[in-house]
Amino acid sequence: MPAGAAAYSMRVPLIVAAAFFMETLAMSLGISAYLVAVAVFVPTAGWVSDRYSARNVFAAAIGVFTIASLMCGLSPSFWTFIVSRILQGAAAAFMSPVGRLVVLRETPKNRLIESMGMIVWSASLHPAA
Secondary structure, eight states: OOTTSTTOOSHHHHHHHHHHHHHHHHHHHHHHHHHHHHHHHHHHHHHHHHHHOHHHHHHHHHHHHHHHHHHHHHOSSHHHHHHHHHHHHHHHHHHHHHHHHHHHHHSOGGGHHHHHHHHHHHHHTGGGO
């Protein structure tokens, strides 16, 4: 019998289980906060891009998304992380559809399929990474 086996307690597995629970909870709420923000803001993306120019909205969305990503990584608390994820989701809601709009408006008709294919191709890399 290994040394200390008789004194084994469930303390270490319980601590690891609690850490796993916190990680799963943060991940679930983080994903949910992000997805709800995307769902809430996507319907306004077209209107905002028409009002403030698609290029400006797209550039701002990339900037806000980048800052929100940094905030997620540097979050000192759980709730700061959740707020950062909501901001990140809101920016993503503008980034993707408005980016496609910019491509549609600025690409010559004879290069449109090629350009849209590049967008789809880049998105398909995600599952492989």
